[in-house]
Amino acid sequence: MTHNLIGVDKKIERAEKHILDLQDARKRFIDTDPYPTGGQRNPETRCPEYRVLSVRAIDSDIAAIAGDVIQNLRSALDHLAYQLVIVGTRKPGPFTHVYYPIAKSATDYETEKLRKTKGMRQDAIDAIDATKPYRGGNDTLWQLHELNLVDKHRLLLSAGAYFQSMDAMVDILRNLEKQVGHPIPKIQYPISPMIKRFPLEVGDVLYIADPRDEVNDNHQFNFEIAFKESGIVWGEPVIPKLQEMVDMVNGIVRAFREARALARALWI
Numbered sequence: 001m002t003h004n005l006i007g008v009d010k011k012i013e014r015a016e017k018h019i020l021d022l023q024d025a026r027k028r029f030i031d032t033d034p035y036p037t038g039g040q041r042n043p044e045t046r047c048p049e050y051r052v053l054s055v056r057a058i059d060s061d062i063a064a065i066a067g068d069v070i071q072n073l074r075s076a077l078d079h080l081a082y083q084l085v086i087v088g089t090r091k092p093g094p095f096t097h098v099y100y101p102i103a104k105s106a107t108d109y110e111t112e113k114l115r116k117t118k119g120m121r122q123d124a125i126d127a128i129d130a131t132k133p134y135r136g137g138n139d140t141l142w143q144l145h146e147l148n149l150v151d152k153h154r155l156l157l158s159a160g161a162y163f164q165s166m167d168a169m170v171d172i173l174r175n176l177e178k179q180v181g182h183p184i185p186k187i188q189y190p191i192s193p194m195i196k197r198f199p200l201e202v203g204d205v206l207y208i209a210d211p212r213d214e215v216n217d218n219h220q221f222n223f224e225i226a227f228k229e230s231g232i233v234w235g236e237p238v239i240p241k242l243q244e245m246v247d248m249v250n251g252i253v254r255a256f257r258e259a260r261a262l263a264r265a266l267w268i
Contacts, residue, residue, distance in 0.1 A: 011076035018069040029059045039215040048209040058159045067151035069242045074148040085119040102133040102145035109134040146232045160199030160228040165192045198235040
């Protein structure tokens with residue numbers, strides 16, 4: 001009978017690899033200019049207004065890869081729980097009831113963990129308790145669990161886009177060049193909108209310029225892809241959120257490694 005965390009580590013490594021794949025998929029999608037913009041002077045205010053002209057659906061590859069990240073992280077936690085039951089029972093299994101318990105509330109957690117951690121040593125259960133795996137305790141852990149359920153039943157997670165930032169120096173430099181009569185070295189100064197519009201829709205106004213400015217088609221608007229799962233994760237950038245989940249799961253596993261009694265029992 002053997003028990004260790006090699007399988008847990010491999011699942012986390014796969015999640016990290018999928019995040020790299022996701023970064024590539026995101027770049028390919030954004031490089032296709034999925035959210036073209038256009039400027040037009042408002043006839044009433046005389047201000048140049050820049051709007052979204054069209055919105056493309058997020059590539060299905062992006063949602064599918066995000067689901068792979070989530071599935072591997074959730075599996076890593078369940079692998080950890082399984083090893084803890086092997087240690088507690090001194091039996092190789094199989095065990096069909098074992099999961100890393102994550103619940104919608106602290107009350108539900110106390111009920112669910114009795115079944116899902118049956119056979120674990122008390123110090124292992126205490127270590128899981130310390131992660132507060134329920135909504136209101138560790139929301140990121142709860143979001144991971146809920147997104148995994150969505151991905152299992154609906155195949156693809158929902159995602160949308162939002163306006164992240166723009167270069168605020170474009171109009172300023174253009175006006176200065178007119179005044180001095182020669183080109184000025186380009187300086188970029190990205191600014192983010194005070195109000196994040198999500199999900200992005202056709203006709204959304206991204207920027208209103210000074211009425212003295214000319215309509216400038218050289219404005220560059222930057223967009224980001226975010227989760228669009230109502231009641232779970234709404235409007236949070238996909239890649240940073242997934243990286244947060246990777247770091248969280250790594251931290252949980254590290255805590256078990258640093259608990260000496262458990263580390264000896266798990267042969268790590």
